[in-house]
Amino acid sequence: MKKLHIYITFISLFTFISCVEDISQDFEFKEQVFISGLLTNEEGFVSVQVQKTVPVTDTTFSAVNDAQISLFTRDASDTVSLVSDSFIADNGQYTSAEVITPIIGNTYWIEVMLQDETVLISEKEILRPPIPITDMVKTDDSIRITFTGPIDVQNFYLIQLEILKDGVLISDELIVSNDRIINEEEEKILVITGMNEGETLRVDISNINFTTFQFYSNVISNQGNEPEVSSLFLPVNLVGNITNTVTDELVLGNFGVAGLTAITIDF
Structure with missing residues (x-):
C-alpha cells in the first residue's frame, strides 16, 4: 500500500519503544x-x-x-x-x-x-478532551496541521491516517507520540506529504492516557515502524x-x- 512521509516537529515519532524486548516465537503455545x-x-x-x-x-x-x-x-x-x-x-x-x-x-x-x-x-x-486544531495549510501534495496540547500536563497522542481514492482505502498508518521533551511549546505541528490529486486524507488525532500510549507503542514496535492499522x-x-x-x-x-x-x- 502507499506510504506517506510524516513527521511531528515536537518529538521523534517512535520514542520510547526501543525498551520493549523482541518477543521470541520459540515457546510453547498457550491459548489466551x-x-x-x-x-x-x-x-x-x-x-x-x-x-x-x-x-x-x-x-x-x-x-x-x-x-x-x-x-x-x-x-x-x-x-x-x-x-x-x-x-x-x-x-x-x-x-x-x-x-x-x-x-x-x-x-x-x-x-x-x-x-x-x-x-x-x-x-x-x-x-481527556479532544485536541484543538488551530490551523491547516494545504499545498499540492502535503498538509500542515497545527494543534495544541495543554502545557501543564504531559500529553500522549495516537494518530491514525487513512488515504482513500474514489472511496477505496489505499493506505492506513498509525503513529504514537508525546510531548515530554518540549512540553513548554503549546503548539504542535503534524506534516504529511506525498499526497496525490484526487485522494482524500482522513486524520484522527486522539488524546490518550499513558498506559494506552504504551500499548500502541508496543504494537508498533512488534510490527515495525509503519504497521497497517488493519493488522493492529x-x-x-x-x-x-x-x-x-x-x-x-x-x-x-x-x-x-x-x-x-x-x-x-x-x-
Whole structure:
C-alpha cells in the first residue's frame, strides 16, 4: 500500500519503544484471551473485540462469542455507574445495543466475564478532551496541521491516517507520540506529504492516557515502524491495561479511552 512521509516537529515519532524486548516465537503455545477496544468522546456505539490467541503458524481467527461485557463510568463526584451491560456479539466483536454518550472528564473501564466466570477488568482511564486544531495549510501534495496540547500536563497522542481514492482505502498508518521533551511549546505541528490529486486524507488525532500510549507503542514496535492499522489487533503477545481479577495478572489486550479530533481533507 502507499506510504506517506510524516513527521511531528515536537518529538521523534517512535520514542520510547526501543525498551520493549523482541518477543521470541520459540515457546510453547498457550491459548489466551485477547481483548481490544477504544472509547472516544464521540457519541455512538461502543465496540470491544474478544478473541483467543492462535499459534503463529495458524492464520484463522478464533472469536469469543460467549463473554459478558459491562461498561462503567465514574464522574467528577466519584459516583460509579453502569453505562451498559447490553452488548451484541458478532464473530468476537461486541457492540453496545444502544448509543453511548461519553462525558469528557469522566473515567471509563470495562469488565469482561468469560464463560468460566473469570473476570477481566481494564484500567480506569479518564476521557481527556479532544485536541484543538488551530490551523491547516494545504499545498499540492502535503498538509500542515497545527494543534495544541495543554502545557501543564504531559500529553500522549495516537494518530491514525487513512488515504482513500474514489472511496477505496489505499493506505492506513498509525503513529504514537508525546510531548515530554518540549512540553513548554503549546503548539504542535503534524506534516504529511506525498499526497496525490484526487485522494482524500482522513486524520484522527486522539488524546490518550499513558498506559494506552504504551500499548500502541508496543504494537508498533512488534510490527515495525509503519504497521497497517488493519493488522493492529492480530493476537500477538502484548499486554496492555487489562487485569485478570482471579490471578491479579495483566493479560493480553487493551481498552483505551481517548479524546478524538477527526478531520478530512480532499486533494
